[in-house]
Amino acid sequence: MSSIRLLPETLISQIAAGEVVDRPASVLKELLENSFDSGATEIGVTLSEGGVKQIRVVDNGSGIARDDLPMAFARHATSKIASLDDLEQVRSLGFRGEALASIASVARVGLASRSAGADRGFAIRAEGGSIGGVEPAAQPAGTAVEVDDLYYNTPARRKFLKSEATEFGHCEGVFTRAALSRPEIALSLKHNGRVVARFGPGDAAKRVEAALGEEFARSMRTVSANGVLKLSGFAGSPAYTRTNRDTQFVYVNGRFVRDKLLAHALREAYRDVLHGERHPAYVLFLEIDPRAVDVNVHPAKTEIRFRDPRAVHQFVLHAVTKGLSGAAGETPAAIATPVAEGHAVTPRAVQPALGLAQPTASYTALFADLRANLQPAPPGASAAETPPLGYALAQLYGIYILAQNREGLVLVDMHAAHERILYEKLKGALDSRAMNTQKLLIPATFHADRVDVATAEEHGMTLNQLGFDVAAISPFALAVRAVPSMLADADASLLARALLRDIREYGASRVLTERRDELLGTMACHGAVRAHRALTIPEMNALLREMEETERSGQCNHGRPTWFQMTLADLDKLFMRGR
Ligand code: ADP
Ligand code: MG
DSSP states (O other), X not given: OOOOOOOOHHHHHHHHHHXXXXXXXXXXXXXXXXXXXXXXXXEEEEEEGGGTSEEEEEEOSSOOOGGGHHHHTSTXXXXXXXXXXXXXXXXXXXXXXXXXXXXXXXXXXXXEEEOTTOSSEEEEXXXXXXXXXXXXEOOOSEEEEEEESTTTTOHHHHTTOOOHHHHHHHHHHHHHHHHHHOTTSEEEEEETTEEEEEEOSOOHHHHHHHHHOHHHHHHOEEEEEESSSEXXXXXXXXXXXXXXXXXXXXXXXXXXXXXXXXXXXXXXXHHTXXXXXXXXXXXXXXXXXXXXXXXXXXXXXXXXXXXXXXXXXXXXXXXHHHIIIIISSOOOGGGGOHHHHHTOOOOGGGHHHHTTTSOHHHHHHHHHHHHHHOOOSSTTXXXXXXXXXXXXXXXXXXXXXXXXXXXXXXXXXXXXXXXXHHXXXXXXXXXXTOOOEEEEEEEEEEEOOHHHHHHHHHTHHHHHHTTOEEEEEETTEEEEEEEXXXXXXXXXXXXXXXXXXXXXHHOHHHHHTTTHXXXXXXXXHHHSOOTTOOOOHHHHHHHHXXXXXXXXXXXXXXXXXXXXXXXXXXXXXXXXXXX
């Protein structure tokens, strides 16, 4: 074995760069954070070739003094904290002092700056870890950072970059996240010479509208709660839902985060007002004492840890639920859940008048003979031949199938049951590489963002394996040309979107391995009969027969039961019929 040696400084930075700057978008994120920390009121971003060729960020912030310029590229050099105490209360976005050093180790970087009050600007270059001298430069107050040829010296890492469109898509995402968090800062984004976005300074609501569109802005409700914590922002009404999680923005002390705890609290808040596979949209800002949250969990700082997770969960859940309950303006129809009203039980107070005084014995006598003559649905089938789940009688509220079997009443959640059947069948088909596909007579086209289009192109093989044929028909539109035959009735574009979302989030290979069951679950959910679809009695019976033949059909893939048995004895007890 070789002897133990200290690693060269540049190599250390390159290793660190793997965590901090894994793609152009993360470089952009670091540069934007530096500009935010500098107190800038105007920031311009220019990208070329998805940010791989160049990322340039220009701000009008505090600037860097001439003598500090070389330090900006030094590892662990920061102007933002000086002690552990500072770290515990950090409010700036940066503090680790490693972004510029990491970027400079894997790209050619130029930095020009003029600090407030200085009468001229200076520039410095860094390339592959070596830092050049400080030279005078024509530069207005503020800082301009230019990152060229990302990973020019680390080809292994460069290989991991995706298409230009994908990388740009990620950069655009970072830009939008940043823009949403600071509505008072004017921001612009250019790609390959074209202006992609330009936001003037304004208030939070205006920025949300500019960045996420008018439709969301019209639907959103204001969230505002003040206590030990403070939550503000906007929650999309349940009527405005998305097929993916791309419109979910949560910030903690101004920092965009992906936090399981907060995501869970939000899912809970929407649970009763959202259906199925749809995702809510929101832009929320949590303010919390910096000492009560640890942002130093990972270099990219999108992971955080709360000192008192339960309190945060409760607070957020409560605040968003309140916001959604329509405190702002009128309640949209979707919140008033007609189904819930349908289930309303007659007030208890009325019941005793009907119930207890009834002479139950006479009822028993009255029905005793009748019961013996009750026929199962298809006349002629003898009790012994009745299949386990019996025969369908009717559909309730377009949600449940009522069936009669030997024991009594069977209640089936038709969507959940169908979902389970499809899931098992899809699994079988994928395992035996026998996914039958069906060409769509009219391809389903839908609007897609650049990343989706690029994902569909890059992962055509994976999509084929899953029974899909998805083709780009423009840089912003995809067409679904074939779907698995089992899912022929599903909304093909919803299905394709869900699939692309998973591939984007987890990568094609994980989607087919460790994520496979979740993915098949999503597909099954889309393919299963929706609530409120009227089924005929033969259709219902067919579903019951399929259930009997499907493994584990007693539970849908979310673990909820798919059917219940209510025996005659159960029913008798309900009606207090002494037998
Ligand atoms: P950090 O942001 O964690 O301090 P960076 O490597 O990102 O570390 O930046 C190093 C230092 O360079 C910062 O602490 C700051 O003093 C200075 N700096 C970088 N970008 C800017 C900017 N746009 N405006 C002013 N100062 C900047
Ligand atoms: Mg920084």
